[in-house]
Amino acid sequence: MSESTAGELAREQKYVAALYERLDVLRERTRGQLDDVLAQGATGTHQNRSERDSFAGMYAQRLARLWAVENSLCFGRLDHADETRLYIGRLGLSDDDQHRLLIDWRAPVAQPFYRATPAAPMGVTRRRHLHTRGRTVTGVDDDLLDLDSLSEEDRASLNGEAALLAALDEKRTGRMRDIVATIQSEQDKIIRSDLNGVLVVQGGPGTGKTVVALHRAAYLLYTYRERLERRGVLIIGPNLTFLRYIEQVLPSLGETDVLLSTVGELYPGLTATRREEPEVAVVKGAARMAEVVARAVRDRQRVPGKPLEIRLDKFTLRLDRQTFDAARSRAMRSRKPHNQARAVFVRHLLNVLTRQAARHLGRGMLDDDDFADLREDIRTEEPVRAALNRLWPYLTPQQLLIGLYTSKERMAAAGLSPREQDLLLREPPRAGESWWSEADVPLLDEAAELLGDIDEGVLRAARRAEEERAERIAYAKEVLELTGMADIMDAERFAERQQADDLYLTTAERAARDRTWAFGHVIVDEAQELSEMAWRTVMRRCPSRSMTIVGDIAQTGTAAGAASWGRMLGPYLQDRWREAGLTVNYRTPAELMAVASQVLELVGPDLKAPESVRQTGERPWALKVDDMAGRLAPVVREEIVEGGRLVVIVPARDAERLGAVIAAEVPGAATGAGPATLDASVAVLSVADAKGLEFDSVIVVEPGRILTESPRGPSDLYVALTRATRRLGVIHTGGLPAVLTGLDERAL
Numbered sequence: 001m002s003e004s005t006a007g008e009l010a011r012e013q014k015y016v017a018a019l020y021e022r023l024d025v026l027r028e029r030t031r032g033q034l035d036d037v038l039a040q041g042a043t044g045t046h047q048n049r050s051e052r053d054s055f056a057g058m059y060a061q062r063l064a065r066l067w068a069v070e071n072s073l074c075f076g077r078l079d080h081a082d083e084t085r086l087y088i089g090r091l092g093l094s095d096d097d098q099h100r101l102l103i104d105w106r107a108p109v110a111q112p113f114y115r116a117t118p119a120a121p122m123g124v125t126r127r128r129h130l131h132t133r134g135r136t137v138t139g140v141d142d143d144l145l146d147l148d149s150l151s152e153e154d155r156a157s158l159n160g161e162a163a164l165l166a167a168l169d170e171k172r173t174g175r176m177r178d179i180v181a182t183i184q185s186e187q188d189k190i191i192r193s194d195l196n197g198v199l200v201v202q203g204g205p206g207t208g209k210t211v212v213a214l215h216r217a218a219y220l221l222y223t224y225r226e227r228l229e230r231r232g233v234l235i236i237g238p239n240l241t242f243l244r245y246i247e248q249v250l251p252s253l254g255e256t257d258v259l260l261s262t263v264g265e266l267y268p269g270l271t272a273t274r275r276e277e278p279e280v281a282v283v284k285g286a287a288r289m290a291e292v293v294a295r296a297v298r299d300r301q302r303v304p305g306k307p308l309e310i311r312l313d314k315f316t317l318r319l320d321r322q323t324f325d326a327a328r329s330r331a332m333r334s335r336k337p338h339n340q341a342r343a344v345f346v347r348h349l350l351n352v353l354t355r356q357a358a359r360h361l362g363r364g365m366l367d368d369d370d371f372a373d374l375r376e377d378i379r380t381e382e383p384v385r386a387a388l389n390r391l392w393p394y395l396t397p398q399q400l401l402i403g404l405y406t407s408k409e410r411m412a413a414a415g416l417s418p419r420e421q422d423l424l425l426r427e428p429p430r431a432g433e434s435w436w437s438e439a440d441v442p443l444l445d446e447a448a449e450l451l452g453d454i455d456e457g458v459l460r461a462a463r464r465a466e467e468e469r470a471e472r473i474a475y476a477k478e479v480l481e482l483t484g485m486a487d488i489m490d491a492e493r494f495a496e497r498q499q500a501d502d503l504y505l506t507t508a509e510r511a512a513r514d515r516t517w518a519f520g521h522v523i524v525d526e527a528q529e530l531s532e533m534a535w536r537t538v539m540r541r542c543p544s545r546s547m548t549i550v551g552d553i554a555q556t557g558t559a560a561g562a563a564s565w566g567r568m569l570g571p572y573l574q575d576r577w578r579e580a581g582l583t584v585n586y587r588t589p590a591e592l593m594a595v596a597s598q599v600l601e602l603v604g605p606d607l608k609a610p611e612s613v614r615q616t617g618e619r620p621w622a623l624k625v626d627d628m629a630g631r632l633a634p635v636v637r638e639e640i641v642e643g644g645r646l647v648v649i650v651p652a653r654d655a656e657r658l659g660a661v662i663a664a665e666v667p668g669a670a671t672g673a674g675p676a677t678l679d680a681s682v683a684v685l686s687v688a689d690a691k692g693l694e695f696d697s698v699i700v701v702e703p704g705r706i707l708t709e710s711p712r713g714p715s716d717l718y719v720a721l722t723r724a725t726r727r728l729g730v731i732h733t734g735g736l737p738a739v740l741t742g743l744d745e746r747a748l
């Protein structure tokens, strides 16, 4: 290290140490404020109490943010032509006199850190990247933007992409890391794009779509904090392993109140974990299923073609076709959802039945009160109740779909073809069985919209809750009188306070429990995989249509997924969406991308692979074996990366068999989707489960089978070949597909 570099490091160390000191002071101060608020205890008016809660929440969140930024608190410095200097970091810090010590990376003045170039320096002469380990500064890299003002020494140390390349070269840990220190200009434009409207980010593998989407969430929460904290931000990812892979990025940026979810988790209270055949998912994912569900609901409102007799003890009541039709059309005219419209239908029939009963009882003219009493008597007669329930049953979305899938007759009435009926037909659920698949969730959501919330379960629960509330109020009254506090707080408020748990829920937690929650912003990752029906569900969660949609049409694996953004989004947005592209591949080295690009041509001749930012000198290899089950494990053991991670990507149909072989013979191997896979040094995954993830080294098994085993085979193989940050090999028994014949054949 030269003397001047050592001097620079020492100066930066002094500055960074002062920042950490300030951070410690703020942590201590905030901790003190939180303790003070909590120590006030549960006294005072309701208003005092709710103020106290909101202060406590605010201090707790601030404290969490102050703790989250410990690692690389400060990572950059901007020197300006007017000789001012700004340090850039994970959050903003000022001293007690309000002098700015550190600028939050999301603040407008920090933007040149990501955007300035020698051609457009934005008033910046030098951009410095600071590398730290713990609280120690270990190095600096400078980009000198004002080339005229450079000293000879500066010119010699010009080192544009050092920080980025160092970040990309690091071994993978199984968890995605934030990239605040090295965001690139085309990514920054997307991150800081306006909150309003729908932004589609199309980009090839490894271009940073996921990581950019996450930084955008952090940026939006910082810039529009008030609006988004109330309504929340929802991030939708393709599967639970992927969500686990990305879940640490936002907390490391100091943002914790974001809901991460798969489409399968969007229906509260249900876990959709059953895997099903792709053909079934295709039927369930098609837009026309919205009409099928609507017809299934109407089918449950069908009235009999012939009169119905209801025998009571003393006489028999009779409902004829005309009455049914009149009741039904009134219910339809109310335009209410099924469960609410039921009340209209039932009221009409009950009025008719009550008039008949009055005649039977010889009570011609009844006043309103008597009529109401008699109607109530009729309503509670068991045969009447049973008849009304048959005619227009209360239905939950689950009941509707179970009723549909278990009856070919109902499916036919709802408009499904015989082939579709065969695909969808199921036995009713058995206790403890996980019956629902991810593709069912949008259908349940659709049904929930059409049925409305009121069903018997909800009513029962509501009645129970009301009774409990009345009991709590009675108890609270007693307590208040005993303690002499009755005059400062009323019993209802006191009772509510007993239930204060809900007050401590974050926005994300509240939103997760509420199917009808409207989010302030929704981010959809791997968006190409969503079916038409899934989009209906997602759009319902975001009536304001403030969304970021990221994906790659070339990587679509599910047959129900998107072939074009316009076709998928058109029904909701027409052409009111803007598109941004990402063009540089930060993950896959050029040697590997050269192979993947050949496969991309099979996906679509006009598609263009992203440009790799680096080369490693390691060429991908191919190995032919006679006996896959016998040879695979030794090859895998040889490829294990010291301290790094390896994935073996297998055809979906062989996943279980080959997974078992590797799990038995390779120490530390984990098979199948799940969090364990992320932590293992060797993972065995199908393409669908590896989507969105990355590994130091990748072995693709039987690429020929991957290519042919699904209609989206070329996309699947393209995804598999682009998961590696360093090494790639393929292992096969038969011949290699023509597109891979350029690989270096390795000998055993």
Ligand SMILES: Nc1ncnc2c1ncn2[C@@H]1O[C@H](COP(=O)(O)OP(=O)(O)OP(=O)(O)O)[C@@H](O)[C@H]1O
Pocket (backbone or CB within 6 Å): 164, 167, 168, 177, 179, 182, 183, 184, 187, 203, 204, 205, 206, 207, 208, 209, 210, 211, 212, 552, 555, 586, 587, 691, 692, 693, 694, 722
């Ligand atoms: N500016 C950057 N600085 C450092 N690393 C970056 C940068 N941009 C992207 N990366 C890294 O590149 C890798 C790929 O990013 P990411 O997973 O977001 O890409 P993607 O476009 O979502 O890929 P895919 O479509 O294959 O899922 C990640 O390791 C990410 O951290």
